[in-house]
Amino acid sequence: MSLRIVVTVKYVPDATGDRHFADDLTVDRDDVDGLLSELDEYAVEQALQIAENSDDDVEVTVLTIGPEDAKDALRKALSMGADKAVHVEDDDLHGTDAIGTSLVLAKAIEKAGYDLVISGMASTDGTMGVVPALVAERLGVPQVTLLSEVSVEDGVVKGRRDGDAASEQLEAQLPAIVSVTDQSGEARYPSFKGIMAAKKKPVQSWDLSDLDIEAEEVGLDGAFTKVEAANERPARTAGTIVKDEGEGGKQLAEFLAGQKFI
């Protein structure tokens, strides 16, 4: 038997860098370095563990939608051990929102072929955590989200979702989509051998026409959401220094009350 796993990985702007808005109020992606979303490293790790623990033939494909530089995210996932990669890139994707993103991902997943899709719990930039559910709906397959443990046995994906008061054991018949949390297990570092091997692994590039998607269905025009206004975060101001001359506690409390912290 064989198992085809597709892992959705997002190339995100580095949160430690300065990020700015472009004139059309989208994030200026040319202005900032990017990287593989840390939360998607957990998804890659779970796919690799399923492959390593399986007697079946398992193929792990990593998939991203993003600009040219998003290939860096694919290379990292390939260095970790994924077998091949798909990059969806098209100028008309500029301004695509979560609903458009789910359309493109679903079409690409179908084209790649899959039994199981593994996503992160949320991206580290948009952090909406909605894409896996939207993709499941479009593909018409079960979704089992926010798993901290995941395994596949006899055509069934099983996992544990930890809540505040209880943990649930969940399962779904394949094909299915799951998302995994940052509690699912530390992601491995790419080894030197892995980095060298990744250079030879196949990366396919698709645009919207390869996926039978019209430009109007995505991008800013096709988006269901619209950013009306955005402001840069104000520059940091000097802090308030309270010198304790016997009244420090009172002054501290007054300061916190003034800021509505207490």
Ligand SMILES: Cc1cc2nc3c(=O)[nH]c(=O)nc-3n(C[C@H](O)[C@H](O)[C@H](O)COP(=O)(O)OP(=O)(O)OC[C@H]3O[C@@H](n4cnc5c(N)ncnc54)[C@H](O)[C@@H]3O)c2cc1C
């Ligand atoms: C070039 C470009 C321009 C964009 N412009 C805008 C914009 O102007 N406005 C806007 O609202 N959105 C825009 N987006 C889409 C946005 O970056 C998000 O991908 C989308 O809104 C999903 O929201 P999220 O990141 O919060 O996803 P979440 O729901 O938090 O993501 C959950 C999981 O879904 C998967 N996933 C999400 N996005 C991708 C992806 N791109 N590729 C592969 N897997 C993914 C990952 O596994 C992730 O862990 C743009 C995307 C691209 C590539």
